[in-house]
Amino acid sequence: MRTFINVQDIGPLDKAMAEAFEIKNDRYKYQHLGKNKTLMMIFFNNSLRTRLSTQKAAMNMGMNVIVLDVNAGAWKLETERGVIMDGDKSEHLLEAIPVMGCYCDIIGVRSFAGLTDRDYDYAETVLQQFIKYSGRPVFAMETATVHPLQAFADLITIKEWQTHPRPLPTGRGVYTSVGSTEAEGNYSPPSQGGVGGGSSKVVLTWAPHCRSLPQAVPNSFAQWMLADPDIDLVITHPEGYELDPQFVAGARVEYDQRKAFEGADFIYAKNWSNPGVTNPADYGKITCNDRSWTVDTEHMSWTNNGKFMHCLPVRRNLIVTDDVIESPNSLVIPEAANREISCSVVLKRMLEALQ
Amino acid sequence: MRTFINVQDIGPLDKAMAEAFEIKNDRYKYQHLGKNKTLMMIFFNNSLRTRLSTQKAAMNMGMNVIVLDVNAGAWKLETERGVIMDGDKSEHLLEAIPVMGCYCDIIGVRSFAGLTDRDYDYAETVLQQFIKYSGRPVFAMETATVHPLQAFADLITIKEWQTHPRPLPTGRGVYTSVGSTEAEGNYSPPSQGGVGGGSSKVVLTWAPHCRSLPQAVPNSFAQWMLADPDIDLVITHPEGYELDPQFVAGARVEYDQRKAFEGADFIYAKNWSNPGVTNPADYGKITCNDRSWTVDTEHMSWTNNGKFMHCLPVRRNLIVTDDVIESPNSLVIPEAANREISCSVVLKRMLEALQ
């Protein structure tokens, strides 16, 4: 595997799931693959979950890790030829990126959408420059339009509860202790191959937020859900918030949130700013602030005892109420814990290709 | 061991000392314990000594290390339920802390006192949130009111010189070359168990400073000294600077610095701001700036050829004169070097509890 951006990059999902559960049962099984291999994590934007889980996954795989924080303001690379570089850009990407590639074996890139220039964001300019010029396998650690490590972790989580429903014990104390604390070896994975248990209705629902957020998470989530034949995806959002067709073509869109929620097995809440699909001038703007979309217990009562999911960080009582996120049906912490697993599989694949 | 905050957490001191000297003789002896275990160091405040010595100790124990610098200004976690999070707080502690716990096995927390709200500081709010919600063993890397890794290192240092007096060679050149440079294997520990050599008089003395400093170091130092039956602790400070009874109950306080110093074997100098014990309104303030408290050669002449100690960083000629800190009796560099040892013991204990 040379790039990890879209769901197609991971190949057949049942095989990817089987690897995920194998690694979850024995996180250090493939540690030999990473010996004397170096991961370079390049952050153009802040990160908490991605930074920590990716570092952990790389260490699980026996890799060395170099973390590079690029102050977005300082990263002024010249990209044109012929320019006399006597301004504020001190290096050309044609030197900077190959040099980074010299000192590592695999590169992870984090770079958010600017949310002002749709074409620039959706061209994934920074990510593509690394792919083209670094000479190394490259994976997205959330970029302008995709967050595949999150979507992969979400799919792992859905498979765990879809085929092997284990209600979490109730109570806030327990809410906080789930995650990767589950003793390894005792962990019971879903049926062989990780796929099975029949079809589930999964609802991706927009929810309100006070700031403009990218579409990376919903884009990748939709793409991954649509790739799984055992998942029936419904997307619900206010009119005008249509996601880009390259990610959601073929998905069912239901503008009535209640109708969408009816009979759902999994509710995946997320805010995103206007994708500018129906009106390009709206790109990156907040064109709806309807707080009736906040997921509360009444919303969840419409579902089929649905599980609640969110990629975190989450603004409580804006995206979701305290009661719902702390309920036994909330999977937010297991989702986060599975970030270590999805990234381990990606690194395993890339390391295997380097052997 | 699940937490390391107070002296009680380490159990019998003679056993802890024996482990410290065992590790000092062979720093990598317990490296197998940390294989595939990850320490997460979370800094809400800057750190030099603690950052370096803790990282070194973790690597001695064979652990992986993730360092997370949380810009104190940016770490605006919501802590209440029911709040609509549409302000500047982007995450709730009930999500943030369990997620951090997902990606590691042990957590170290650094968070200074704000020195404005005594109740908030002495409740150790940040530290307690990590203990309650992370699901992981947690140790203090200096928090609002305690610095147990320093106090443990100080006790190790006192034991080394108490039972095994080895005057340091004179001269500044030598002053700078002591520390952990001592060849391992040649290191000669104190009598078995690390305790012995009879009783020593240890004086904790306040000294002037130009900025408001927390009470974490004197609090923990007093607590650890009081726990050792072979140490006779005297605390001396200007009236009004009384330390919190939870740390110093039972200690002898002597407001006359000269009387306190007479016959002392060890002088431990430190500034702290007003603890607000006698007058809560004074909490965190500088209510005395009497420079006659600066430890100079005349002060040291009152002692029993006493050793000089300070946790560093130290402001020279305010806390202590150049002559005293550079004298053969100064133990400041060996103290700092022992930070690696105290932290190694703490990690060893926590790792053993995880096996």
Next chain:
Amino acid sequence: MRTFINVQDIGPLDKAMAEAFEIKNDRYKYQHLGKNKTLMMIFFNNSLRTRLSTQKAAMNMGMNVIVLDVNAGAWKLETERGVIMDGDKSEHLLEAIPVMGCYCDIIGVRSFAGLTDRDYDYAETVLQQFIKYSGRPVFAMETATVHPLQAFADLITIKEWQTHPRPLPTGRGVYTSVGSTEAEGNYSPPSQGGVGGGSSKVVLTWAPHCRSLPQAVPNSFAQWMLADPDIDLVITHPEGYELDPQFVAGARVEYDQRKAFEGADFIYAKNWSNPGVTNPADYGKITCNDRSWTVDTEHMSWTNNGKFMHCLPVRRNLIVTDDVIESPNSLVIPEAANREISCSVVLKRMLEALQ
């Protein structure tokens, strides 16, 4: 080896080259040397190439690495004795540096020239303090006046092409894929010992720049080239830009850039600010901005099919044109890749001295 600052520190160059090529063929051969040894990298200034390549080299050698970013503004160490430290300096170097030495085995220091006080810069004050007070072997990761890891990498690169000319394939795509990607084991080093192939004319040429830059790179480059009997060094620059005699004594200086380039095998371009040798008041200033010095294809046509070199980052069309830096004769990426090799040799030497 206790220090690595000047070319003399590395001993006979043929032996150093032989070690470099041995390590380039098997980067992990000496990994046992670094077991349980810790490198501390201390940055007073930003760094990309040096940070990444040094970390990679240390991991190649099996070392643990601690990276310490010292905000240059915050690093206000008192250096005098007798000062009452009640100002903005919170620590004395006589404590700070020995403490850093406590927690590591080898120290790398990065500290740029201030370019205002020539005497201070050329005294290498910060670097010398670490050498004197840390108790550890110290190497320069570019300091005020030297950049020996770069010069060593440059010499390795020249040796590779001098004795074993392998024209790079043409085309930009290939330009970006060279470097350390060359499969190990297939790498074919120069003739035994790394020295041979007869004499080469190497030209160090000044080129214009829009900002004041230090003289560290040209100083070290000249020093290393002059130490190699198979290299005929010519330095060319505008009058007034004479480099410090301690680095260039014995070098041929040619003020006519065209005459200098004639017959050259290697062109090493670099800007530096006025070294203040002929006029101390000019130190650190830009006293020439003649853009006819920019290396373009016409310049290269004067050479003996010369290779183009630059330490990077480079401002295109100011130092060198796009065409030249992207030509098959450009060695800028292989040079950067060899930074990992030169640093590996330095660490190997220092680790051997610690065994």
